[in-house]
């Protein structure tokens with residue numbers, strides 16, 4: 001059993017390594033690496049041509065740090081541990097279910113639906129779960145220490161999107177796993193969905209003023225998300241505007257908050273100036289922090 005798990009770990013590791021190197025070396029339309037680079041360049045250009053905060057430097061504060069986070073979280077972390085560990089976790093979990101004679105978790109079968117409907121369903125459900133997880137990251141004191149990394153951004157730009165502690169990947173993916181596994185999707189390739197999510201997330205953090213008109217009640221946007229990062233929130237609030245891609249959940253559940261459209265609203269949290277400034281000190285912060 002243990003040997004089998006170890007094999008899955010190694011296969012996952014090497015599989016991902018081969019995948020990553022071919023991603024970088026062979027650009028194609030079905031390639032996360034080059035889509036991430038391309039989208040980043042496009043959104044960055046938008047920031048430079050139509051800046052919301054006119055005096056923000058092209059290479060803003062923490063630009064390179066966030067750029068590193070982007071590749072660390074998207075590729076390196078998956079490469080180093082997540083991909084392998086999660087393959088093992090899934091196997092352990094399936095074996096565990098097997099003890100009770102459960103062979104799979106599928107409760108609703110949507111595999112026969114049209115492709116577009118499956119994508120839409122996946123998008124809406126995953127986003128709603130993520131909205132709840134994000135809310136949890138703000139309300140649970142232990143998780144908040146990890147989520148602070150994302151909120152330590154004091155000057156916003158597209159790359160701030162992927163500045164977050166790797167524990168967030170673990171928390172989001174673990175909580176999502178069971179509910180999504182219960183829906184029998186006919187597709188196993190949600191590539192386009194990931195790309196759409198990255199594009200929306202980049203824009204939410206970008207130094208551009210886009211609100212999508214009346215669609216702002218459905219789609220998250222830079223003005224709304226800037227307030228998510230605001231340093232000063234209503235008294236007693238743990239957070240506002242928890243939306244990831246969609247803003248609708250915040251409107252439905254009363255957590256939407258956009259008191260004005262001040263582009264220079266101070267960002268961060270109380271005593272953000274004392275928060276560590278480098279990658280390593282930030283990702284070790286939750287454990288090294290002295291109360």
Ligand SMILES: [Zn+2]
Nearest residue numbers: 134138147228
């Ligand atoms: Zn947050």
Ligand SMILES: [Zn+2]
Nearest residue numbers: 150161205225
């Ligand atoms: Zn954010």
